[in-house]
Amino acid sequence: MTRLSVKTMAGAGAAAGLTLALVATAHVASAAAPKPVRAVAVYNQSKLVADGLTPKAAVQQAQKIVHYTVTMPHHIPAHFQLMIVRVFPYLPGVELAQDTQTYMNLTGLRKTAPGQKPVAPPSFEVDHQHGAPYSYPREAYYTLSVVNLGKRKASVAEQKYTDYKKKQSVDLLYVYWYDKKTHVATEVTAELHTSRLSRSEVLKIAASFD
Numbered sequence: 001m002t003r004l005s006v007k008t009m010a011g012a013g014a015a016a017g018l019t020l021a022l023v024a025t026a027h028v029a030s031a032a033a034p035k036p037v038r039a040v041a042v043y044n045q046s047k048l049v050a051d052g053l054t055p056k057a058a059v060q061q062a063q064k065i066v067h068y069t070v071t072m073p074h075h076i077p078a079h080f081q082l083m084i085v086r087v088f089p090y091l092p093g094v095e096l097a098q099d100t101q102t103y104m105n106l107t108g109l110r111k112t113a114p115g116q117k118p119v120a121p122p123s124f125e126v127d128h129q130h131g132a133p134y135s136y137p138r139e140a141y142y143t144l145s146v147v148n149l150g151k152r153k154a155s156v157a158e159q160k161y162t163d164y165k166k167k168q169s170v171d172l173l174y175v176y177w178y179d180k181k182t183h184v185a186t187e188v189t190a191e192l193h194t195s196r197l198s199r200s201e202v203l204k205i206a207a208s209f210d
Helices: 012-016 018-028 055-066 199-207
Strands: 040-044 047-053 080-088 098-105 123-130 143-148 153-163 168-179 184-191
Touching: 040 055, 047 055, 055 080, 055 098, 080 123, 123 199, 153 199, 168 199, 184 199
Parallel strands: 040 080
Antiparallel strands: 040 047, 080 098, 098 123, 123 184, 143 153, 153 168, 168 184
């Protein structure tokens, strides 16, 4: 399955949940070391089915819809916390069962002037897909490689593009693998510039799954 737009962290996916995140956890943004709060929202596609959940409760809610084991990374970078879980149930001949978890760093929110649109906070995503591995066309990416994450080998697709307004190169990193026993594909994605995460930190997140 080729991903080209939904995985851009500064894009619509993170922005869609920003208002909820700000309302639910505004007090966290100024904390030096925020603790996970009951603020996770679960969507069935675009329909909100639950909010104000703990990460564990959100994952349990998601599993009722997709019916496979939804996993989370054990290593979550400082100040990041799970904010949104979006699930896509299996539709025969149309769509595989999937989920997307959005982790945000609310301490990294930039202040905006009155009337300005809020800027999405630094974030990264974790995705699962049941029934088929992720794949990327070689010609669409500058680099495709394989890394050893200790317990498993994973593929890495890294795409660089240019932010012409800021005159800088931006890395979009995908780390993904497929478990043949559970038939679940897992992927960690981050835009390194907007997430403020390094390539090694993203690999560390990916390596922390059971």
